[in-house]
Amino acid sequence: MGNTTIIQKVEQLPRLPKALNELLQIVNDDDAELGLLAEKVSHDALISAKLLRLANSARFGRRREIGSIEEAVIRLGIQPLRILVTASAVTSAIPPVNGVDLVKFWGRSFEVAFFCQELGKRAMLRHDTAFTCGLLHNIGELLLALMEPIKWRQVQAAVAEGADQAEISLYLLGVVPAEVAAQLASEWYFSDELVAGLRYQEDPPSAKSPSKLALVLALAKYLPLHWDDCTDAQRTSWLAQQTEHFRLRLQMDGLASRLEKMLGAGEETARQLV
Incomplete structure (x- = not known):
């Protein structure tokens, strides 16, 4: 736990x-x-x-x-x-954290949230729940930087050298960021569905009960980071392959163009709201 x-x-x-x-x-x-x-x-x-x-x-x-x-x-x-x-x-509930660029941090959070919202809608999930899950997906990292700054810097250094973040966090801190995020969401009385989505985002199949939201979040995190792995002409077939890999069935019509417009929108939103 x-x-x-x-x-x-x-x-x-x-x-x-x-x-x-x-x-x-x-x-x-x-x-x-x-x-x-x-x-x-x-x-x-x-x-x-x-x-x-x-x-x-x-x-x-x-x-x-x-x-x-x-x-x-x-x-x-x-x-x-x-x-x-x-x-x-x-964003107003979490104190500032030394050494963390909040615009970049929340920019990444917003981008994943926008992707999660669009994917969630196409997976027949509540898109507001999907958005919030995406927004909170990496809040555990921010909290660990706040509560355990020295050890979290060690985690970051190890990740920069190629270590797996979840594994090194568990080794050095005894907890993974996803669990911290889930705990915060629980303390804030968000839904059990959202808490489970956060908790199992790194390994959706490990959820005790199937969590479609965890699958959607995992895909929403993956896509922006790998968007340039294919050409524009290959985009639709590539997206279909990724949704199949993440064991999701989505409405695919117009998905590529919708997601394309969201790339970079996270940081723009963060500048306005943070």
């Missing part, structure tokens, strides 16, 4: 604030009205500021700059709003 001392440290981390928890529940409610969302978002000054910045960014902006939360919610729509609230809740 993992190093007891480290798991206890995770348990002692601050819980998500009640107001953020309530906001997360509202934005993940498919029946929530935009007016109610705007009202709840306006109660959080930090999220409101990020929401306005995102709504006026090049990605969503129009000629006329907007200044009200109501207009921002309408301009962005429910999906970007869910992303923003979830990301703000998670």
